Amino acid sequence: MAAPLESAAMLRFSDLAIRRGPRLLFEHVDMQVHAGWKIGLTGGNGTGKSSLFALIRDQLHADAGSFHKPADWQIAHVAQETPASERPAIDYVIDGDAELRRVEADLEEAEARHDGHALAELHAHLHHIGGYEARSRAARLMHGLGFGIGTETNAVSTFSGGWRMRLNLAQALMARSDLLLLDEPTNHLDLDAVIWLEDWLRAYPGTLILISHDRDFLDRVIDHIAHIEQQRITLYTGNYSAFETMRAERLANQQAAYDKQQREIAHMHSYVERFRAKATKARQAQSRLKALARMEEIAPAHVDSPFHFEFREPRVMPDPLLRLDEAAVGYGERTVVGDIDMTLLPGERIGLLGPNGAGKSTFIKLLAGELEPRAGRRDTAKDLHIGYFAQHQLEQLDPQASPLLHLQRLDKRATDQELKNFLGGFDFRGDRVTEAVEPFSGGEKARLVLALLVWQRPNLLLLDEPTNHLDLEMRHALNMALQGFDGAVVLVSHDRHLLRTVCDRLLLVEGGSVREFDDDLETYAAWLAERRRAEEAPRERNAGAGDNGNGSRKNRKREEAERRRQSQPLRNRASALEKKIDKLTADKTRLETDLADPAIYAPTAKLRLKERLETQARVLAELARTEDEWMEVLAELEAFDA
Numbered sequence: 001m002a003a004p005l006e007s008a009a010m011l012r013f014s015d016l017a018i019r020r021g022p023r024l025l026f027e028h029v030d031m032q033v034h035a036g037w038k039i040g041l042t043g044g045n046g047t048g049k050s051s052l053f054a055l056i057r058d059q060l061h062a063d064a065g066s067f068h069k070p071a072d073w074q075i076a077h078v079a080q081e082t083p084a085s086e087r088p089a090i091d092y093v094i095d096g097d098a099e100l101r102r103v104e105a106d107l108e109e110a111e112a113r114h115d116g117h118a119l120a121e122l123h124a125h126l127h128h129i130g131g132y133e134a135r136s137r138a139a140r141l142m143h144g145l146g147f148g149i150g151t152e153t154n155a156v157s158t159f160s161g162g163w164r165m166r167l168n169l170a171q172a173l174m175a176r177s178d179l180l181l182l183d184e185p186t187n188h189l190d191l192d193a194v195i196w197l198e199d200w201l202r203a204y205p206g207t208l209i210l211i212s213h214d215r216d217f218l219d220r221v222i223d224h225i226a227h228i229e230q231q232r233i234t235l236y237t238g239n240y241s242a243f244e245t246m247r248a249e250r251l252a253n254q255q256a257a258y259d260k261q262q263r264e265i266a267h268m269h270s271y272v273e274r275f276r277a278k279a280t281k282a283r284q285a286q287s288r289l290k291a292l293a294r295m296e297e298i299a300p301a302h303v304d305s306p307f308h309f310e311f312r313e314p315r316v317m318p319d320p321l322l323r324l325d326e327a328a329v330g331y332g333e334r335t336v337v338g339d340i341d342m343t344l345l346p347g348e349r350i351g352l353l354g355p356n357g358a359g360k361s362t363f364i365k366l367l368a369g370e371l372e373p374r375a376g377r378r379d380t381a382k383d384l385h386i387g388y389f390a391q392h393q394l395e396q397l398d399p400q401a402s403p404l405l406h407l408q409r410l411d412k413r414a415t416d417q418e419l420k421n422f423l424g425g426f427d428f429r430g431d432r433v434t435e436a437v438e439p440f441s442g443g444e445k446a447r448l449v450l451a452l453l454v455w456q457r458p459n460l461l462l463l464d465e466p467t468n469h470l471d472l473e474m475r476h477a478l479n480m481a482l483q484g485f486d487g488a489v490v491l492v493s494h495d496r497h498l499l500r501t502v503c504d505r506l507l508l509v510e511g512g513s514v515r516e517f518d519d520d521l522e523t524y525a526a527w528l529a530e531r532r533r534a535e536e537a538p539r540e541r542n543a544g545a546g547d548n549g550n551g552s553r554k555n556r557k558r559e560e561a562e563r564r565r566q567s568q569p570l571r572n573r574a575s576a577l578e579k580k581i582d583k584l585t586a587d588k589t590r591l592e593t594d595l596a597d598p599a600i601y602a603p604t605a606k607l608r609l610k611e612r613l614e615t616q617a618r619v620l621a622e623l624a625r626t627e628d629e630w631m632e633v634l635a636e637l638e639a640f641d642a
Contacts, residue, residue, distance in 0.1 A: 010034045011056070011179075011207070013233075015065035018051050025051055027064065029233045031226065035178070038201070038208040040218045040240055043228030044306075045443060045471055049211050052228075053077070053181050056209070069179070076177035078185065082156065082164035089159065089167055090152040093138040096174030100131050129176075141170040143532070144196040146189065146356040158571055162188045173200065180204060183211045187468050190356050191494040195525045196532070213472045215240050216496040307477035309425035309451075311485040314459035317346050318381030321460050321488055322367065327376035329359075329366040331633075335374060336362045340514050344460065348488040351503035353517055353524055355531065358509045360492045361390070361464055367490060368462050387458030389466045394445040399438035400592070403428045403448050406437070410455060426451045427474075442469035450478065459487035467495045496521050574633045577626055584623040591616045 010032050017027035025048030033039055041049050054060035055067055057075060076096070085092070095101060103126050110118040126132065139152050145166045156167065165188040172180065182201075186194045194217060201208060201221045209226075212218050218225075218240035225236040225243040236243040321344045328338035336359040344350075344367075352360045365371040366378065368388040398406065407419045423433055426447045437445060446469045453461075461482075467475050475498065482489060482502050493499055499506075500521060508517040508524075517524065591612060594600060600609050 010070075012068040013065070014067075016062050016067060017064035018048060018055060018060070019063045020048075020051060024231055026228060026231045026233055029065070031233055031235050033207065033209070033224075033226075035207055036205070037224055038204075038222045039210065040222035040225045040243075041209055041211045041228070042218075042225060042240075042243075042472065044473065045441070047228040049228060050183065052233075053183060053209070053211075056179070056181065073178040074176060075179045075181065076172045076175035077181040078165075078172045078183065079168045082168055084157040086155045086157055088153045089147070089156055090135065090138050090142065092156050092167055093142060093170045093174050094134055096171035097134060097176060099129060099176055100126075100134055103129070103131060138170070138174055141173050142167075144193065144200065145170055146193040148357065166193075169197075177206055179207045179209070181209050184213070185210070186212060186214050186217055186494055189494055190360075190465075191353065191496070191499075192355050192528045194494045194496075195528055199529075213467070213470060213475060214495050214497070215244075215472065215475075216500075306427040307425060307474050309422070309454060309477065310481045311454055311487075312457050314385065314457050314487050316383040316385075317459055317486065318383045320345050321381050321384050323377075323379045324366070324373075325377040325379065327366065327373040327378055329362055329371050330374055331362075335512065337366075337509060337514060338375065338512055340366075340376070342514070344488050344490070346459065346486065346488055349503045349505060350488075350490045351499045351506045352490065352492045352509055353506055354509035355528070359512070360509045363509055363514060364388075364390075364462050364464050364490060364492060367460075384460060385456070385458045386460050386462060387453040387456060388462045388464075389449060389453055390464040391468060393449050394442065397437050397445060397448065400436050402434045402436060403451070404433045406448065406452060407455060410452060422455065423451060443471060443474070446470055447474060454481070461485065461487060461489045461491075463489065464492045465494065466491075467493060467498060570633055577629060577633060580626050581623065584619055584626060587619050588616070588623060591619060 013029045013031040016029040018025045041052065043049055051060060055062065056069065057077065082092075103122055107119065107122045107126070110122055130137070142152055143149060147163075147166070156164065159167065169182075169185055169188075172182070180201075185197060189197065194214070198217055198220050201210075208221070210218070210222060220239075222239055223237070225238070225240060227234050227236065227243065227247070236246060238246075323344070324340045324342040327340045327342075328335050329340075330336040330338075340363070352363065354360050362371065366373060368386055369378070369380075370388075372378075401409075403423050404416065404419055407414070407423065408416075411419075420433055423429075428444075428448070428451075437448060440448070446466070450466065466478065470478070475495065479498055479501055489502060491499065491503060506517040506519075506521075506524075507514055519527075594612050595609075595616065599605060600612065
């Protein structure tokens with residue numbers, strides 16, 4: 001009898017078609033997803049991945065065909081909004097367990113009625129669903145996702161946007177679900193949280209459908225790929241690498257595109273051979289040859305990629321590029337990383353590892369010159385030209401300027417056609433080249449920031465999570481471009497494929513220092529797991545100590561209260577800066593509205609126009625300064641809570 005029940009527990013798509021407005025996303029989809037399968041949902045931007053999720057959640061209906069899911073299946077997904085409430089974060093996470101909350105509510109009612117029989121049954125049910133361990137389970141979820149021990153009781157409103165998204169993810173994992181839908185869950189995570197989430201999902205007993213652009217994450221979690229392409233969904237058995245190989249074999253038959261790609265690979269080989277000829281660069285050359293061998297294997301799977309670009313040769317290449325001598329860096333009176341001795345040479349490929357809050361981004365800001373050393377020295381070559389990518393730079397794009405105008409401001413001598421050809425390599429084509437960037441997606445803005453960086457021909461690349469918002473094809477193109485880059489690279493990324501294929505040297509930022517990490521990323525994952533177990537052990541002992549643990553719990557609560565008291569001035573400062581940013585943003589919008597009025601450009605309105613332009617310049621400068629200060633305060637808070 002078990003087999004028919006198992007076969008009935010599935011998602012069924014029968015001759016399915018979905019449109020969004022006049023646009024057909026996909027049609028004639030026939031697919032079955034069995035209980036317990038872990039599906040990676042892939043496809044280009046705009047192909048319908050999010051629409052498929054909406055269909056499964058009954059927020060969208062099929063235009064043709066049908067979709068069926070078992071009536072008793074519970075579906076969990078990550079909420080996109082988080083209320084800025086004063087509710088303790090751990091209680092917000094526990095809210096994800098709807099059954100637990102229902103039993104708790106029923107218990108309150110039974111207690112009010114003094115119904116002893118109902119109370120006994122409800123307590124038995126609470127025990128059966130593990131309700132007494134819910135708080136411990138929620139704390140483990142939060143810690144795994146990077147929340148520092150002691151921050152569980154902080155109000156939801158005290159966390160920044162990225163950390164609130166982690167709370168939403170923890171709430172979804174807390175749910176008792178038969179089907180879990182995750183859309184880019186690693187976007188707001190760092191590498192150690194990604195590795196933890198990977199292990200959690202592998203042990204998840206339900207059905208998983210996952211949208212992700214992290215190939216290592218997909219490889220380790222999923223067992224099937226559902227790929228959307230040319231308005232069809234094709235189901236492949238195996239992980240992402242297996243799918244890529246199968247698709248590569250099929251697309252290799254597209255001979256013209258394949259031949260073009262082989263010429264590109266030959267060019268890359270030529271570059272690496274020249275690089276290997278230099279005795280001092282042998283290690284880097286070997287690293288790139290290994291990466292290139294893997295890329296050749298999967299290359300045909302990307303023949304139809306819309307992204308094609310490479311880093312132009314830097315104008316000059318000083319040696320060394322940058323030197324740190326007993327340097328220390330931090331915020332306010334607090335040193336985050338200290339006693340740093342480091343020399344960056346051309347051709348070096350360094351990946352930064354380290355637990356959340358250890359100071360990787362702070363360290364990269366020191367290298368970039370955005371933070372001055374609190375001690376020691378930072379010496380740079382005369383012709384050092386840094387290309388620095390960080391997430392906050394996406395918000396520093398001029399929202400009213402087009403991709404073309406952004407490039408024109410960098411290089412007034414280049415022709416429009418030359419710039420348009422260059423932008424085409426980043427998939428900015430047609431009208432998109434001349435449209436204002438304000439409504440662009442996060443992925444489009446990230447691509448534009450990378451395009452601006454590439455155009456400037458840096459000799460040192462500092463990349464802090466460059467793949468957030470980038471799809472798999474763009475990540476592959478960035479990887480290929482980095483293989484041919486002559487300068488030095490320092491990379492922070494939760495994308496292990498990028499770290500593995502780009503970097504030939506790993507540094508560990510931890511405990512206030514920077515040191516060599518001589519092992520590989522698999523060893524690093526084991527090191528993180530061991531570190532997490534060591535941190536959780538005291539809490540688990542205290543949680544199971546019953547009344548004997550009262551003193552420890554009281555001490556811990558006192559410590560948490562003292563930490564909150566010490567960090568309160570920072571939280572107050574962050575709140576004040578947020579209010580100031582809101583006001584300045586409103587002023588900026590009002591000025592932009594005034595300047596959009598044709599009447600202000602009349603000859604009689606010259607004085608008013610001049611006054612508005614001067615005010616706009618002042619507001620924009622003040623807004624930039626305030627946002628920078630706000631980012632520093634948030635970083636200091638993050639380090640404080642770690």
